[in-house]
Amino acid sequence: MPDVSTPDRQFRVDSRCELLAYLLGPPAGLSRKEAKQLLRFGAVSVQHRQNVRHDTKLEAGDLVTIATGKRRPDAQVALYGLKIVHLDEAVVVVDKPAGLLSMGSAREKERTAHRILNEYLKTQTKSLSQQAFIVHRLDRETSGLMLFARSEGVQTALQQNWKSVTKKYIALVEGTPSSAAGTLRDRLLEDKSLRVRRVETGGDLAITHYRVLAQRGNRSILELQLETGRKNQIRVQLAALGHPIVGDSKYGATTSSARRLMLHSCELSFSHPVSHAPMKFVSTPPAPMNARRE
Numbered sequence: 001m002p003d004v005s006t007p008d009r010q011f012r013v014d015s016r017c018e019l020l021a022y023l024l025g026p027p028a029g030l031s032r033k034e035a036k037q038l039l040r041f042g043a044v045s046v047q048h049r050q051n052v053r054h055d056t057k058l059e060a061g062d063l064v065t066i067a068t069g070k071r072r073p074d075a076q077v078a079l080y081g082l083k084i085v086h087l088d089e090a091v092v093v094v095d096k097p098a099g100l101l102s103m104g105s106a107r108e109k110e111r112t113a114h115r116i117l118n119e120y121l122k123t124q125t126k127s128l129s130q131q132a133f134i135v136h137r138l139d140r141e142t143s144g145l146m147l148f149a150r151s152e153g154v155q156t157a158l159q160q161n162w163k164s165v166t167k168k169y170i171a172l173v174e175g176t177p178s179s180a181a182g183t184l185r186d187r188l189l190e191d192k193s194l195r196v197r198r199v200e201t202g203g204d205l206a207i208t209h210y211r212v213l214a215q216r217g218n219r220s221i222l223e224l225q226l227e228t229g230r231k232n233q234i235r236v237q238l239a240a241l242g243h244p245i246v247g248d249s250k251y252g253a254t255t256s257s258a259r260r261l262m263l264h265s266c267e268l269s270f271s272h273p274v275s276h277a278p279m280k281f282v283s284t285p286p287a288p289m290n291a292r293r294e
Contacts, residue, residue: 008065009028018057019044019058047062048065051097093147133150134148145265147270168224170291171263173219175219177241187203188233206236208226239251239253245263
């Protein structure tokens, strides 16, 4: 291991490429094994973002940092940018960064919010048993608050009462809705290509309440409250309204900002499944989605 005094290595990207390829070539010059180990343990960041993958796209001018000094295993390093907002014996509330999957998929089995949190809790409790149970999910590119259970019983209780949980989001959208507030009601169906679309009959009912918080030129900041929780619900309904979320090219957005989907889970309010005490958690959205002027 390098000495603790060894400084981090930083490189400025010359042209567009993927992160792993950049780490293997000059000037970093890492072996494939070294690069994968550094990525696995969160020792590589791009523009100071730690939640990066081997296929993270780099642009000319991006700053790539490789942490070479010894680090103490604190929560921020171990959690790859995932922040624990609340932790007790029944529930965990985390703030998930954009770019991190909520749960495993065929392509990603290692670095997911669920896997990272579960392994972190195992370390803290010094137990190999399951520590975190999925209650709901956020899309990979959606940031913000997520709720996990600490047992299957609590997971079941939370999911059965999910409609009573207040779930609010902030979105930066293209244009401005004609009505300052409203309710979107659609039937949504996921097709064979895994794309969610509106249908006249069948599908699942999706209900979203929205209000315009601010206008920023030809964009608007919306607060959204979910009454139902369908896959890609907010994205599909806002696109159908004619105001897709900035950065959501999948559903028709023509503009982007900070190379991410501009959607953030900003509030979760619920009754604690054990103590029944009221719980409310708020997460401030990133600057482009913040309705408050700095």
